[in-house]
Amino acid sequence: MLPLVIIAGLLAFVSSKPCDTAGSHHALLLSLNQNLLRSLEGQEGLPNPSVHLGLRLSDYHNLDKESEHLNKLKNDLHDDIQSSLTNNQPVVGSLALYSLALKSSCYDLNTITFTVSESSKTLLTHLKKQMELERENIAFSHRPLTNYYQYSLGLLALCVSGVRVNIHDSHKLIKAVEHELFKHGDAESVDTYAMAGMALQCVKDSGFYAHNAVELDTALSNIKQKLLASRRADGHIGNEFSTGLAVQALLAMGVEVSGCAASMEAMRTSARGNIYHNPMAISQVLPALHKKSYLTLRRKDCLNEDNSLVLEPVDPVVVLPSETKVKMMVEVVMLSGAAAVYSVDVPKGSSLLEGLELLKGKNPGFTFEKESSLWGPYLSVVNGEQARQSDRRYWNLSSDGTALTEGIVDFKIEAAQKITIKNTGY
Ligand code: B12
Numbered sequence: 376m377l378p379l380v381i382i383a384g385l386l387a388f389v390s391s392k393p394c395d396t397a398g399s400h401h402a403l404l405l406s407l408n409q410n411l412l413r414s415l416e417g418q419e420g421l422p423n424p425s426v427h428l429g430l431r432l433s434d435y436h437n438l439d440k441e442s443e444h445l446n447k448l449k450n451d452l453h454d455d456i457q458s459s460l461t462n463n464q465p466v467v468g469s470l471a472l473y474s475l476a477l478k479s480s481c482y483d484l485n486t487i488t489f490t491v492s493e494s495s496k497t498l499l500t501h502l503k504k505q506m507e508l509e510r511e512n513i514a515f516s517h518r519p520l521t522n523y524y525q526y527s528l529g530l531l532a533l534c535v536s537g538v539r540v541n542i543h544d545s546h547k548l549i550k551a552v553e554h555e556l557f558k559h560g561d562a563e564s565v566d567t568y569a570m571a572g573m574a575l576q577c578v579k580d581s582g583f584y585a586h587n588a589v590e591l592d593t594a595l596s597n598i599k600q601k602l603l604a605s606r607r608a609d610g611h612i613g614n615e616f617s618t619g620l621a622v623q624a625l626l627a628m629g630v631e632v633s634g635c636a637a638s639m640e641a642m643r644t645s646a647r648g649n650i651y652h653n654p655m656a657i658s659q660v661l662p663a664l665h666k667k668s669y670l671t672l673r674r675k676d677c678l679n680e681d682n683s684l685v686l687e688p689v690d691p692v693v694v695l696p697s698e699t700k701v702k703m704m705v706e707v708v709m710l711s712g713a714a715a716v717y718s719v720d721v722p723k724g725s726s727l728l729e730g731l732e733l734l735k736g737k738n739p740g741f742t743f744e745k746e747s748s749l750w751g752p753y754l755s756v757v758n759g760e761q762a763r764q765s766d767r768r769y770w771n772l773s774s775d776g777t778a779l780t781e782g783i784v785d786f787k788i789e790a791a792q793k794i795t796i797k798n799t800g801y
């Protein structure tokens with residue numbers, strides 16, 4: 376009897392530890408990690424700094440592939456950011472992710488420079504400058520040039536790189552938390568609260584906001600409450616795709632949450648259900664499942680790293696279009712409010728993008744264009760009308776009245792439905 380009691384006691388002890396990821400989850404973590412590593416192979420377009428971060432914050436590594444990817448970032452991403460800087464485009468988010476990626480490989484940030492109109496300045500100098508432009512825009516127009524998610528990323532990247540963060544930059548973020556300005560469509564942006572939480576926690580730990588510690592603590596505790604209040608019955612915080620960042624933030628803020636284990640389990644359930652097939656999604660979830668946050672980069676030394684991660688060759692799977700067709704209605708609502716409805720039969724399981732391409736081929740009145748982003752193709756122009764970030768507009772996607780939680784490539788048409796594509800302001 377006694378050994379049983381001891382074992383039961385031990386089990387209770389183990390499972391009462393918050394955020395526990397031990398033991399049997401090893402295989403799942405490894406498979407997510409391999410999928411993330413595999414995403415580097417077929418990658419067309421720019422190397423993804425967030426994927427690099429996800430790989431580097433793991434406990435398992437393939438150091439050759441990671442350093443090859445670092446070189447791609449230093450060439451291709453670097454050039455892309457340099458041309459955006461030259462064209463005066465706001466790039467605080469990409470600059471910040473690039474800095475964090477370099478930091479995650481323990482690369483000396485001071486050796487990285489950008490040359491814009493013949494003057495060469497360091498990466499961190501450019502990042503500070505971008506934050507200043509964002510801050511000015513907040514002062515004049517009450518919103519950042521990009522968004523508060525990128526503004527938070529910028530603050531976080533400066534802070535984990537050991538740069539003394541400007542108190543005005545922190546102050547603007549604290550005020551935005553106070554006024555509850557973090558939105559994604561009509562809903563609260565859990566992703567943004569999480570990123571702001573990590574940024575402000577770093578500022579607190581570094582003593583960069585000592586003159587008004589109370590104000591900072593209030594913001595941090597408001598963020599914590601927001602995140603905890605956004606927990607769904609199934610454990611996810613916000614939705615499947617914000618939970619990784621939310622858990623990272625809670626860990627960074629040192630919360631001993633009883634519900635943290637439930638959020639971990641929710642992510643594992645989603646991972647098993649192949650919800651995280653987009654590498655960007657894995658890159659934000661995997662660090663959390665390893666009980667790490669972007670804040671842990673501050674003390675990363677890259678010593679004695681595991682080098683055991685290998686990719687098994689996989690047989691290419693040829694997916695034939697399904698014989699079964701389903702009816703996809705597409706409603707386009709223009710800026711003027713004018714609406715047009717189209718209909719097309721698509722093979723069951725097609726992506727929304729494939730469906731839209733079929734529709735375009737069949738119906739010359741319907742056209743669209745897309746742009747690439749870290750999350751994949753982003754719908755930017757429909758029927759000749761552009762919904763631009765500079766005008767604070769976007770094409771909102773919904774199905775039978777419910778907002779999609781995925782983009783045009785990831786969302787699959789499994790049943791007859793009406794997709795609404797609406798020019799929406801924010
Ligand atoms: C800000 C934001 C927006 C803003 C972007 C404009 C702005 N204000 O700057 C707006 C409100 C327009 C937006 C729209 C959408 N978004 Co959004 N967005 C974000 C957020 C919070 C930050 C993105 C960012 O700035 N990243 C930093 C920069 C450096 O990276 P970037 O790739 O260059 O950023 C650009 C793209 O990410 C693009 N973008 C934004 N959202 C989405 C979604 C998809 C699917 C794609 C392909 C691109 C994209 O806009 C960014 C700014 O230019 C993320 C949160 C997150 N965890 O990443 C969600 C997030 C990426 N969005 C999401 C979704 C679902 C959408 C929509 C599909 C919602 C809808 N039903 O319409 C639409 C996109 C529709 C389309 N036209 O293709 C999901 C994606 C999940 C997934 N598996 O794909 C996220 C993760 C939020 C979440 N947890 O659900 N979004």
Ligand SMILES: *[C@@H]1O[C@H](CO)[C@@H](O)[C@H](O)[C@H]1NC(C)=O
Nearest residue numbers: 559560561562771772773778
């Ligand atoms: C898109 O529209 C839906 C339905 O009107 C809304 O609930 C949602 O908040 C909007 N925006 C986003 C980013 O999902």
